[in-house]
Amino acid sequence: MKHAKTATQNACKLCNPLGACLAFRGIENCVPFLHGSQGCATYIRRYLISHYKEPIDIASSNFHEESAVFGGSHNLQVGLKNVTAQYKPEVIGIATTCLSETIGDDVPMILREYTKTYRNGSPMPIMIHASTPSYQGSHIDGFHAAVRATVETLAEKGERQNLVNMFPNMVSPADLRYLKEIFTDFRLPCMLLPDYSQTMDGGPWGEYHRIPPGGTPASAIANAGKATASIEFTSTLADSKSAAGYLEGAFGVPRHKLSLPIGIKESDKFFDLLETLTEQPRPEKYEDERRRLVDAYADGHKYVFEKKVILYGEEDLVVAMTAFLREIGMTPLLCASGGKSGQLKQRLIELIPDLEEQGIKVREGVDFMDIEDEAKVLKPDFLIGNSKGYTMSRKNNIPLLRIGFPIHDRFGGQRAHHIGYRGTQELFDRIVNTVIEQRQNASSIGYTYM
Amino acid sequence: MEHIGILEGREKQVFEKKGGIETSDIACETSSLSGSVSQRACVFCGSRVVLYPVADAIHIVHGPIGCAAYTWDIRGAVSSGPELHRLSFSTDLQEMDVIYGGEKKLYLSLIELIEQYKPKAAFIYSTCIVGLIGDDIDAVCKKVAAETGIPVLPVHSEGFKGTKKDGYKAACFALMKLIGTGSTEGISKQSINILGEFNLAGEAWIIRKYYERMGIEVVSTLTGDGRIDAVKRAHGASLNVVQCSGSMTSLAKDMEEKYGIPYIRVSYFGIEDMSKSLYDVALHFPEHPEIMEAAKQVVSEEVKKLYPELQKFKKALTGKKAAIYVGGAFKTFSLIKALRSIGMSVVLAGSQTGNKDDYRRLKEMCDEGTVIVDDSNPVELSKFILEKEADLLIGGVKERPIAFKLGIGFCDHNHERKIPLAGFVGMYNFALEVYQSVMSPVWQFAPRKGGNR
Ligand code: SF4
Ligand code: SF4
16 A cells, blocks of 8 residues: 555455444343444344344434434334333433534433423433443444443442442353353352343244343342452553443442453463452362363364464454464464554553564454455465454465454354354364365365374 | 233234225334334335345445344345345444544445446445435535545445335435436337346346346346346336335336336235236237237246145145234235145235335235234234144244244245245245245144143
8 A cells, every 4th residue: 555545445354333232232121222323233233233133222212413403302202101101111221322422412311301391200211311422443442431421320329239230342242151151050140241141042932022031130230339340351441431430439349450361361361360259269160161171172273373364353362362362372473353442552551561572463454355465475374353354364365263243154153152162162173174174175086184 | 721811002013804805004114113023124224125136346344333234145136147246345434433424434434345346337335324414425426536536335224214115215316317328229119127126045036037028128126136137227117117015116117207117016925926927027018919929928837836835835735824924015916826826824914114005015914813914013913823723834034933833834925035936947946935834743742732641
C-alpha cells in the first residue's frame, strides 16, 4: 500500500449494538431493544441468527423522519409500552444506535419520564440503558457496555455473601456451560453475566416463547455488589468500562482480571484463582482434563511445531489465542484485530515477552483486505479466526480454522469450546487435524495411518 | 397454551378469511409500530437488494460500519464474470466524521477504491447517520465522476426515511440515470429487459434461456448478473418484463414514460405462473406467431419432464399445510398456486410490503380459514403457525429459526437461497426442498408431535 487506506474493505468488526443485544440476551426474561431505526435491529437479528440458529427478537423504536428531527423520545416511549405489552419482560435492555446517539437523545431522562407516566401502581420492567454508538469502537465494546450498564443498574449494597461474579467476555454458549459446571464442581456460588448458554442454544419449543428460557435472573445480578470477588476474562478492557471495575469502585468487590483462559498456562491461572478463592484444591476431574491435555500436547506436538498462522478476531481472543499457540510451539506471524483499544500489543508482550524477537506482527483496527495483503506476503500455513476470513482463505488457498464469532459457514459454532482445559483440548485437536488433513491432501500416496 | 394477542395498533393488519370475502381492506403500507419486532429491514436494505447484483460496479456504504458489515456478501446473487458486488466497502465513519462531516472521507474512499478496483461505476449508499449529519453526497459524487470519468451514483437510502419500498425507488432512480446512456445499435425488435430478477443461485440464467429459446433477445437483466454497459442500453428493448414484488415496478413505469417501453408483470415461480410469463411475452409480439409457437414448445417440453417428477412429491405432501411469510405479496400468489400443485394448502399468507390490491387478491385466492397478515412479527407468526397446525413455513433467514424451534419444516424463499427456485427446474427444486423438510423423520421428536419427554 502506497498510502494510508481510507475506506474499510471487508470489515473485521461489527457494530456496538450487536454486542449489546447478545449480552442482554444473557439476562433472564429480558428483551433487547434498539433505540434507532428498524434496519439496524433487523440486520443484527439476521446476523446473530446465522451463527446461533435461534429465534432472536430485538425490538426497535423504529425512527422516522419526525423522530430524526424532533428526537426519539416519543418513539422510545411508545416502543417500550408496546414491548412491555407484547413480551411482558422483566427487563428491557436498551441500546442506542448511531442515530439516536447523534441526535443526542437523553435516554436516561426519557426513561424517567416514561416511568413517571406509565407506572400507576403496576410493576414496570427494569430498564437498562447502554450507550452504544458505533462510530466509537466495535461490537465488543457494545458487549461490555451492556454488561457494565446491567451491573450499574441492578447491583445493590449489602452484606458479603459467599458468591463470585464471573464476567466471561463474549464466549460461546458451550464455554458458558463449561464455566457453570466448573463453579458447580467447586461448590462456589457464581453470578455469571451474561449467560446466554440456553437462550442462544436451547431446546425445541412446544409453544412459542416470547422470551426464551434461560439467562441470569435480575435478582441474582442484584447480589453482584455483595460478592466476595469478581473474575473477568479480558486483557484489553479498561477499568472504566468493565463491570468488575465498577463493582470494585462502588462496592469494594475485589476484582481479578485474567486473560481468556485458553491454553494450559492461562487455564492454570484461572483454576489457581478458584483454588485460592475456595481454599480447596480443584476437583480431580479437572486434574484429569489437564493431564489429558498435556498428554495430547505430547502426542500432537510434531504436527504443530513452528506452523505459521495468521490470527484475527476480537482483541481479547487474539491475546489469549496467541499465548496458547506459543505454548504449543506454533508461530503466529500476525495478530490482527478490527478492534482498536490501543492496548493489543502491550497486552501481548505481557504474555509473550519475546514477541518482538519472534517477529510477531501486531495490528489493530484492520480489515480483511489488510489481513489478506499481509497473508500474501507472510504466507501462513493457516488462518485462525471467525468465518469472515473464508473469502480470503478460499482466494489464497490457505485453510481456515474457525473460532469465535461469527461462524456463519459451518455448523455448530455455538457449541464450540474455546476456554479452559476442555476448550483448549478441542482447539488443539482441531489444529492438529487441520495439519493432518493438509498433509493428506498434499500427499501423493494419501496416508491412512498417522 | 398462553394466549397471544395481536399487538394493539396491528389488528387491522391481520385478517382471517371466514364466510366469503370481506370487503374491508387490510391495513398495510404503513411503517412498523415502535417496539414491535418487525421482520422488515430499512430503506437502505431495499436499495441494496436492487443494486447489489450489479457485479462490475463498486458499492460503497457511507456510514458507520454496521450497515456495510451486515450486508457483506449476504445475497446469493451470482455473477458470470466480475464479482465486485461481493466485497464490502464502507466509509466506517468515526466520531470525528460524525461531528465534522464525512464528505472528505467519502471522497478519498471513492478515489482510492476506484483506482484500486477500476469499476465501471460506483454506487454510494447513504445510511441513516448521513441523513443527519447532512453530507452533500450528490456533490461528492459529481466531483468524483468528473475526476474519474465513470458514473458515480448517489443512492439516497437513509434507513429512517421511509420503508424498504422507498429504498427500491432510490435504487431505481440511480439505475434510471444510467439507462439511456449507452448505444442501442443492433438490438432486435423482439427484445425484452428482465426486471426484478436478481440471479439468485443463477435464476436469471434459467429464465433468460427460456426467452432465448423463444427467439427473444434479452437486452438487460436488472439487475441479476448485472453489468453497467447492459444497463446503459436497456432503453433499446421493446418490452419490460417485471417479476414479482414492487421492487422494480417504479423503474418500469419511469421507462414507459421516458422511452415508451410498455411493461408486464410476471412471476417465475410454479408451473402456472412460469408458463404464463412466457406466453405473456409472446402475446406482446403478435406479428410473430412463431414466438408463441416456440413458447408453447418450451412449456410443453419442460412440463413433460417436470410433471412426472412432481407426482412423487405430491403423493407424500398431499394434505400438508403451509404458512407463507415473504417480502413481496406478488410472490405469495405464485407460492399458493405452486403449493396447491403439490397437494398442499396454505393456512397463513403474509408479506412485509404488500399493498391493498395485493391483499384483496390474496383474500380472493385463499381458502376459508386462511390468515392473512401484513408486516408481521415472530410472536404473531408463531401463534398462527401453531394454531393452524402448519407443517411448513416459507420465509427468509429470520423466519427459519422460528420454524425449526417449533418443529416444522422450512423453505428459504428469500434473497439468500442457494438453490434456484425459479423456472420449471426451480419448481422441481422447490418441491424437493419442501419434501425434504416436511417429510424429515426428525420432527417426530418435536414437542408439537408429542416428542417431549
Ligand atoms: S443505520 Fe439506517 S440504513 Fe443502516 S441498517 Fe440501520 S436503519 Fe438501515
Ligand atoms: S447505524 Fe450504527 S447501529 Fe445501526 S447498523 Fe449501522 S453501525 Fe450499527
